Amino acid sequence: MSTTSVKAGLSTLEALEAEGIHILREAVATARKPVILFSGGKDSVAVLHLATKAFWPGRVPIELLHVDTGHNFDEVIAFRDATVERLGLRLKVAKVQDYIDDGRLRERPDGTRNALQTVPLLEAISDGGYDVVFGGARRDEEKARAKERVVSLRDEFGAWDPRNQRPELWNLYNTRHLPGQHVRVFPLSNWTELDVWRYIEREAIELPALYYAHEREVFERDGLLLTPHPALSRRDTEALERRVVRYRTVGDASCTGAVESPAASVADVIAEVAATRITERGATRADDRASEAAMEDRKKEGYF
Amino acid sequence: MTAIASAPVAPDSRQTSLLRFATAGSVDDGKSTLVGRLLHDTKSILADAYAAVERVTRERGGAGIDLALLTDGLRAEREQGITIDVAYRYFSTPQRTFILADCPGHVQYTRNTVTGASTADALVVLVDARHGVLEQTRRHLAVAALLRVPHVIVAVNKIDLIDYAQQPFAAIEADVAEHARRLALSIITVPVSALEGDNVAVRSERTPWYSGPTVLDLLETLPSVDEAERAAAAGGWRLPVQYVLRPQDAALTPEHREYRGYAGQVSQGVIHVGDDVVVQPSGRRTMVAGIDTADGPLAEAKSGQSIAIRLADEVDVARGDLLSSASDAAIPVKHLDAHVAWLADRPLRLRERVLVQHGTALVQGMVTGISGVLDITLPGGTLDSSIVPGDSLALNDIGVVTLLLAQPLAIEDYGSHRRTGAFVLVDPQDGATLAAGTARAAAPGTGQDGYLSI
Numbered sequence: 001m002s003t004t005s006v007k008a009g010l011s012t013l014e015a016l017e018a019e020g021i022h023i024l025r026e027a028v029a030t031a032r033k034p035v036i037l038f039s040g041g042k043d044s045v046a047v048l049h050l051a052t053k054a055f056w057p058g059r060v061p062i063e064l065l066h067v068d069t070g071h072n073f074d075e076v077i078a079f080r081d082a083t084v085e086r087l088g089l090r091l092k093v094a095k096v097q098d099y100i101d102d103g104r105l106r107e108r109p110d111g112t113r114n115a116l117q118t119v120p121l122l123e124a125i126s127d128g129g130y131d132v133v134f135g136g137a138r139r140d141e142e143k144a145r146a147k148e149r150v151v152s153l154r155d156e157f158g159a160w161d162p163r164n165q166r167p168e169l170w171n172l173y174n175t176r177h178l179p180g181q182h183v184r185v186f187p188l189s190n191w192t193e194l195d196v197w198r199y200i201e202r203e204a205i206e207l208p209a210l211y212y213a214h215e216r217e218v219f220e221r222d223g224l225l226l227t228p229h230p231a232l233s234r235r236d237t238e239a240l241e242r243r244v245v246r247y248r249t250v251g252d253a254s255c256t257g258a259v260e261s262p263a264a265s266v267a268d269v270i271a272e273v274a275a276t277r278i279t280e281r282g283a284t285r286a287d288d289r290a291s292e293a294a295m296e297d298r299k300k301e302g303y304f
Numbered sequence: 305m306t307a308i309a310s311a312p313v314a315p316d317s318r319q320t321s322l323l324r325f326a327t328a329g330s331v332d333d334g335k336s337t338l339v340g341r342l343l344h345d346t347k348s349i350l351a352d353a354y355a356a357v358e359r360v361t362r363e364r365g366g367a368g369i370d371l372a373l374l375t376d377g378l379r380a381e382r383e384q385g386i387t388i389d390v391a392y393r394y395f396s397t398p399q400r401t402f403i404l405a406d407c408p409g410h411v412q413y414t415r416n417t418v419t420g421a422s423t424a425d426a427l428v429v430l431v432d433a434r435h436g437v438l439e440q441t442r443r444h445l446a447v448a449a450l451l452r453v454p455h456v457i458v459a460v461n462k463i464d465l466i467d468y469a470q471q472p473f474a475a476i477e478a479d480v481a482e483h484a485r486r487l488a489l490s491i492i493t494v495p496v497s498a499l500e501g502d503n504v505a506v507r508s509e510r511t512p513w514y515s516g517p518t519v520l521d522l523l524e525t526l527p528s529v530d531e532a533e534r535a536a537a538a539g540g541w542r543l544p545v546q547y548v549l550r551p552q553d554a555a556l557t558p559e560h561r562e563y564r565g566y567a568g569q570v571s572q573g574v575i576h577v578g579d580d581v582v583v584q585p586s587g588r589r590t591m592v593a594g595i596d597t598a599d600g601p602l603a604e605a606k607s608g609q610s611i612a613i614r615l616a617d618e619v620d621v622a623r624g625d626l627l628s629s630a631s632d633a634a635i636p637v638k639h640l641d642a643h644v645a646w647l648a649d650r651p652l653r654l655r656e657r658v659l660v661q662h663g664t665a666l667v668q669g670m671v672t673g674i675s676g677v678l679d680i681t682l683p684g685g686t687l688d689s690s691i692v693p694g695d696s697l698a699l700n701d702i703g704v705v706t707l708l709l710a711q712p713l714a715i716e717d718y719g720s721h722r723r724t725g726a727f728v729l730v731d732p733q734d735g736a737t738l739a740a741g742t743a744r745a746a747a748p749g750t751g752q753d754g755y756l757s758i
Contacts, residue, residue: 009321009528009530009606009608010321010322010530010606010608010609011317011318011319011320011321011322012317012318012320012321012322012396012401013317013318014608014609015322015530015608016317016322017610018569018608018609018610019569019610021569021610022546022568022569022610025546025547025567025568025610026546026664028547029546029547029623029664052598053597053598053599054567054610055547055549056549056556056596056597056598057549057551057555057556057557057560057563057596057598058549058550058551058552058554058555058556058560058563059551059554059555059556061554139392139394140393140394143391146391146392146393147389147390147391147392153735162389163389165389166736166737167415167416167418167419167647167737167740168419168737169418169419169422169423169726169728169737169740170422170423170723170726170728170740171423171569171723172661172662172663172726172727172728174661174728174730174735174737176659176730176735177735178734178735189392190392190394190403192394194317195317198316198317198318202318276350
């Protein structure tokens, strides 16, 4: 079969964009106060880009929220702030550090903070009065996420009940919820990592430079290439080396690893992602490897 | 192992078309294995996921790789060895990109089959070659008929366990064909072994008596709903209004300060600039003055596209209205006959008050009649002849109901308007999704005025 069917209809990427815009408009239209979780990572950048297209020719009518673990990469924070500035939006930042400083949260023995994001996130949602919370999660990332609805109801504890999800029928999204509850909405649910990159290429979307190949001092731990960071006490056996690396995800620096890669442009990254044989989270996230059900457990606790 | 060693396929999502399909089967039909097989044979399994499944297979005393483990995502599912909720999978071939809604087989999870099938361009129903068509198979076919899934593929699985014999397959095929005829479904039956890979992605040499397509051949070539909706677009177009774009002070540029556009996703047909428009339910008429996207104006917009349109006149249009081509606009109704699949744990009772979500509209409604319930154990019935009298609907029941609406809605016959004929019922108290509904055809001269009935 040739591509004649695409000429008559929409390509996969066009269909995914149209679906994402539909989801954003639908959720915003029914929201009291919507917010996009925006970290400066590529998926949240893609969601924000979709929002700019969904609400053109007006400004995006959605606030942004970032849960800063205090271990984020400086380059990503700078990119985040520049993007917010450029689009004229309002960003709220919930800081894990504040919670540690005043004793509401305690640092974990291993120094990682991803698991500490849940409380600041839920309190920021509650304090901000947000009832519709957009995230960039994709179903292809992980087995538990593969089962989550586009519109996912969360209770007062932000918890996801995988066994009692609302049926999601046709493209009729049900965002109704009781006071105290909120819905998480995932416009990129049906996108794969490769789709996101193809979209970044097609739309010429700017990303933090960490996503592309650069030279960096790294050390190896449990098969991950980590950057020296105050939160990570590097052992004597872990030698520092300069390598050409890039990041496939740019989360918490204490548990996000780089991969060796010469991919310096979007086209290079697409070629690499298309050829890669390791899933995105498996290559770079220590926190998901803890157990077969690691992600499911954290989602039930209110994590994304 | 060859699957991960060989060069990966890198389809280009800018070039491929998209097909959404769902899978359904009874317990132990080997559905998870079939899905695992499709992912495996299309080289869609990544190395670390493959290694993890290999490790778990070994821990459980198995050898090689248990393909079913690739898809069972939740802890409870792995512990019980069954699938609980719809899992979405993504894979592609050079021809197409696929979104697979993998639906559980247990009767108690039929609501998930309804969920998965509602967006499906095709449904793959698993049948065990040793057992043939079971009650649960008939339930899945009834769901396919209710939701009018355009294409049904019945995969007769485990043919390796019947020594690749033609006769048992032929008997099942004939049985399926009879169901297809009665339910007015388009069904293709394929003999497969998900475990061994026969006729899933690769034609089997062990079934020389079968000359039809493989499951993957079908998935790669069947037209999607959007493609079919466009092909049939000689009829009119529909655009449910999602959002009124009226930026004023939030305009990105001064010339858009007074912009007023009606945003939505085209649900049927092709919109052209200059088309005559009817706004429903008000019935006001105007013309399409322009079609806009953030990437620039368009001369036409087709089913599936998210766009905004400007209208020639200042008419009152709000979220929830349906814009239609004027030539064949639907008639708004306040009474509605519909099939519903009841998806809530508590039963539906007469005079229950519900919210009806249709397109982008949400109106109050009341269940004024429950005229019957589908009994799938009745031998060889059509969807209509299998309806037995009943006055309530329980979880997973499919029934025929009458609804009274507080405001008129431009609901159309689901058979010819898959998007504008569909609705869901929502609990006005806690917001839960209660039912999937499909409006039934209006036969000219048989209904009351403004009454949509068969």
